[in-house]
Amino acid sequence: MPAAQTKDDLLAVSAKEFAKLQSLMVTVPSDVATQSIEENWSIRDVLVHRAHWIDLFLGWYADGQAGKKVAFPAPGYKWNQLAAYNETVLAQHADVSWEDAQVRFLAAHDRWIKLVSGLTQEALYGAPMTGGNNNWTCGRWAEAAGPSHYRSAAKFIRTCLKQASVGR
Template sequence: MAATTQSELLAMTEKEFAKLDKLMNSIPADIALRKDEEDTSIKDVVAHRANWIALFLGWYFDGLAGKTVHFPAEGYKWNELKRYNARLRENQASLSWDEARALLRDRHAQLISFIVERDDESLYSGPMKGANNDWKPGRWAEAAGPSHYRSAGKYIRGRLREMAA
């Protein structure tokens, strides 16, 4: 169920991150760096989630400033996410497992600050400026944070099962 208040969003974000962080802490680097059939590792997925928090915050603040908001990123359309993600993996290839986890923790802290600094009205009263859709800032924050944390956890657990088999 989607959050509809700042307190719900904050609680959901903290809860989902705590579960993901605990899971990440249980994984040694050699496992986290092992690639799957699509050339993606657990480390790649974690670093990817950190990037999407930064994208969301950029979208939000660009929209508030009246700047053009590039969805999902400048030079890319939503139907080009595979190309964007491949480029992101290239750009993040040199990150270690520890660096990827630290990056996600840092971006999570930025997301928490964002949520704490806003009230119900600013998060849920109307569409996010520049988004060109009906999604409210709180919904975008949920997609960038807790929803992505859940999907990362699902991917990680699946990869761990595959590797154990």
């Protein structure tokens, strides 16, 4: 799927992918949500991860706007260390319940919507994101943190639900 090129398209794809994900989330039984199913990840883990990455993006944007050094992807980590970083994130949030994971994710999505809705077309797509150290625009980073992650989370949940139904 091609990346959005306009604010309206970004908000539309976000609404579409968020609705798909949310409709799946409400079907997930609590016991299934916390089962490690694929590569030791659970549905709960995926939502915690997605909420965390939305907040990373929001932090990158805020730091860039403030003229601070942007830590991509996170302080002390390089892009080739994502697997180790993600494991750290999951370990730090291991005690989060399924219900709290959903609340955190929904709150992160709301923060994402608030930022993107408040930015102009120019701020989203006019130039590379300040502090981004590459050519991606703020809109492209926003899409990676939001709708692209929603799409992959929905795919993961569908896979997990299929596996869980076979085991029941």
